[in-house]
Amino acid sequence: xxxxxxxxxERPQPVxxxxxxxxxxxxxxxxxxxxxxxxxxxxxxxxxxVLVAIFAPxxxxxxxxxxxxxxxxxxxxxxxLSPRHILGTDDLGRDELTRLIWGARVSMGIGFLAVAxxxxxxxxxxxxxxxYGGLIDGLLxxxxxxxxxxxxxxxxxxxxxxxxxxxxxxxxxxxSVGWGSIARLVRGEVxxxxxxxxxxxxxxxxxxxxxxxxRHLFPNVLxxxxxxxxxxxxxxxxxxxxxxxxxxxxxxxxxxxxxMLTNAETFFFHSRSLATFPGITIFLTVLAANxxxxxxxxxxxPRLR
Amino acid sequence: xxxxxxxxxxxxxxxSTPEGVVKAVDGxxxxxxxxxxxxxxxxxxxxxxxxxxxxxxxxxxxxxxxKGEVRLKNRELTSVTEAEMEEIRGVSIAMIFQDPxxxxxxxxxxxxxxxxxxxxxxxxxxxxxxxEAEKMLGKVxxxxxxxxxxxFPHQFSGGMRQxxxxxxxxxxxxxxxxxxxxxxxxxxxxxAQILDLLRNVNREFGTATILxxxxxxxxxxxxxxxxxxxxxxxxxxxxxxDVFAHPxxxxxxxxxxxxxxxxxxxxxxxRPIEGIPPDLIDLPSGCAFHPxxxxxxxxCRKDTPSLIRVGDxxxxxxxxxxxxxxxxxx
Numbered sequence: 181x182x183x184x185x186x187x188x189x190e191r192p193q194p195v196x197x198x199x200x201x202x203x204x205x206x207x208x209x210x211x212x213x214x215x216x217x218x219x220x221x222x223x224x225x226x227x228x229x230v231l232v233a234i235f236a237p238x239x240x241x242x243x244x245x246x247x248x249x250x251x252x253x254x255x256x257x258x259x260x261l262s263p264r265h266i267l268g269t270d271d272l273g274r275d276e277l278t279r280l281i282w283g284a285r286v287s288m289g290i291g292f293l294a295v296a297x298x299x300x301x302x303x304x305x306x307x308x309x310x311x312y313g314g315l316i317d318g319l320l321x322x323x324x325x326x327x328x329x330x331x332x333x334x335x336x337x338x339x340x341x342x343x344x345x346x347x348x349x350x351x352x353x354x355x356s357v358g359w360g361s362i363a364r365l366v367r368g369e370v371x372x373x374x375x376x377x378x379x380x381x382x383x384x385x386x387x388x389x390x391x392x393x394x395r396h397l398f399p400n401v402l403x404x405x406x407x408x409x410x411x412x413x414x415x416x417x418x419x420x421x422x423x424x425x426x427x428x429x430x431x432x433x434x435x436x437x438x439x440m441l442t443n444a445e446t447f448f449f450h451s452r453s454l455a456t457f458p459g460i461t462i463f464l465t466v467l468a469a470n471x472x473x474x475x476x477x478x479x480x481x482p483r484l485r
Numbered sequence: 486x487x488x489x490x491x492x493x494x495x496x497x498x499x500x501s502t503p504e505g506v507v508k509a510v511d512g513x514x515x516x517x518x519x520x521x522x523x524x525x526x527x528x529x530x531x532x533x534x535x536x537x538x539x540x541x542x543x544x545x546x547x548x549x550x551x552k553g554e555v556r557l558k559n560r561e562l563t564s565v566t567e568a569e570m571e572e573i574r575g576v577s578i579a580m581i582f583q584d585p586x587x588x589x590x591x592x593x594x595x596x597x598x599x600x601x602x603x604x605x606x607x608x609x610x611x612x613x614x615x616x617e618a619e620k621m622l623g624k625v626x627x628x629x630x631x632x633x634x635x636x637f638p639h640q641f642s643g644g645m646r647q648x649x650x651x652x653x654x655x656x657x658x659x660x661x662x663x664x665x666x667x668x669x670x671x672x673x674x675x676x677a678q679i680l681d682l683l684r685n686v687n688r689e690f691g692t693a694t695i696l697x698x699x700x701x702x703x704x705x706x707x708x709x710x711x712x713x714x715x716x717x718x719x720x721x722x723x724x725x726x727d728v729f730a731h732p733x734x735x736x737x738x739x740x741x742x743x744x745x746x747x748x749x750x751x752x753x754x755x756r757p758i759e760g761i762p763p764d765l766i767d768l769p770s771g772c773a774f775h776p777x778x779x780x781x782x783x784x785c786r787k788d789t790p791s792l793i794r795v796g797d798x799x800x801x802x803x804x805x806x807x808x809x810x811x812x813x814x815x
Contacts, residue, residue, distance in 0.1 A: 385575030
């Protein structure tokens with residue numbers, strides 16, 4: 181015998197109106213970036229190196245009690261973990277850790293400066309070219325083609341001969357090539373945003389060109405610049421280290437991760453650690469920049485994942 | 486007699502393309518009186534939107550106004566400088582667009598965008614501009630305007646976005662509002678709400694409105710006067726009642742025959758307009774409509790008719806009706 185099933189009528193619960201927080205495009209992207217563990221770790225590594233760069237003198241004073249110029253010819257090639265020298269010393273007995281800490285200044289300084297300058301020039305050129313189109317677009321983009329066609333390494337050598345490379349000039353030299361790619365990317369994005377109705381609608385309410393470009397177009401293409409910027413940071417650090425290594429960049433006595441490798445190569449058979457530590461820092465920075473860049477890209481465009 | 490706010494005379498806008506010159510707007514003249522709603526109807530590509538953009542001087546490249554006058558309260562708009570035009574757009578004339586989904590900038594809060602004309606044109610400080618924007622959002626029927634003005638466009642529905650667009654156009658109290666197919670992208674119930682809103686705006690603010698649409702029903706419900714465009718020219722104009730009851734141009738006649746009516750004989754099939762819209766680069770000789778016209782006479786192939794008075798209240802550009810023939814079912 182089948183007993184009748186007890187029938188329970190489920191009454192609909194009154195739906196509470198969820199408190200909606202108005203989240204902007206940026207907040208949404210930040211929310212997605214925060215979910216990305218690898219991206220956040222990579223970002224943390226970058227922040228760490230930036231802090232090291234900013235507080236290099238304090239850190240050196242606090243941890244190693246050394247100056248990067250202090251030469252101690254009585255104690256060259258000290259092994260890592262030797263007394264007073266956590267990472268050992270180089271051929272002139274200078275403390276390796278102190279020099280690495282100061283080297284972060286060069287890498288991070290040039291890295292961020294070159295990225296900022298590239299974004300500024302490339303972004304402006306891309307916005308203007310894409311917005312006005314026609315002859316202005318043609319001229320600017322052909323100029324970009326020319327810039328991108330010049331072999332970069334040749335330009336770097338030439339510039340290194342013409343100007344004495346220091347942090348600022350070297351950043352500008354690297355940026356003088358880097359802005360071309362971002363100009364192209366931004367222009368492409370501008371072309372697609374430009375054709376949307378809100379640009380005409382904003383023009384129809386009487387906004388000037390400058391307002392249209394920088395107030396309305398710029399925030400709509402900024403994500404392209406942020407993604408490019410974070411990926412490009414890794415490249416710049418690598419380029420800068422390569423130039424230092426070749427002697428075309430920052431030259432001793434100012435320590436940089438690149439020129440520390442130059443020395444390390446000469447004395448490779450005396451001390452492997454001299455090559456290892458700057459190598460690790462360069463590797464970590466570039467890897468962190470790339471992973472962080474990828475995470476930022478995923479955060480802005482979840483479809484790409 | 487009501488004052489004329491906008492007078493367009495012989496407006497001609499051409500697009501130079503590699504394939505030839507597209508005559509998008511070809512000698513269009515009309516006037517708009519204070520407080521009235523004027524309908525412009527026509528199929529896609531008949532030059533309705535380009536007419537509106539020409540009035541705003543926002544014709545996209547490679548389009549160019551080649552001749553004609555646009556007078557806004559006795560100010561000639563085709564010859565003022567771009568800087569002066571920027572002070573006219575959004576102050577004296579506002580425009581709202583077809584697709585509310587793309588007409589708002591996705592990165593700014595709705596309230597900010599509605600307030601933007603105020604800080605562009607009136608140098609209002611932010612807080613008071615925002616308060617005014619909130620008020621305006623309330624007036625166009627956004628519930629909880631104070632909270633909703635902090636929202637981003639993606640949090641608004643299509644109808645709400647169109648309301649926001651209308652609010653944006655109205656903040657500066659323009660004397661002319663051009664609505665370019667404001668309801669085309671919305672579903673039917675929302676269409677009715679938006680049209681109601683436009684009607685209220687017209688009554689409350691006395692804004693003269695140009696309503697561009699391809700929906701004859703919308704025109705019938707909204708506009709006292711209507712202009713019918715075909716291939717960049719006005720083919721008929723007059724009071725909506727008369728134009729719809731006794732069309733004086735075969736195109737209007739055919740257009741009315743092609744839509745269902747509640748009061749029509751239900752056994753009679755709908756009649757589409759034969760043929761395809763003309764190529765605007767290579768227009769047919771004479772009257773542009775003659776290849777598709779059921780009433781054509783020899784003269785239609787040779788000469789282009791001009792828009793003259795036919796009947797008591799209407800104007801039509803048609804040799805057949807100008808010679809006194811009534812348009813009747815063949």
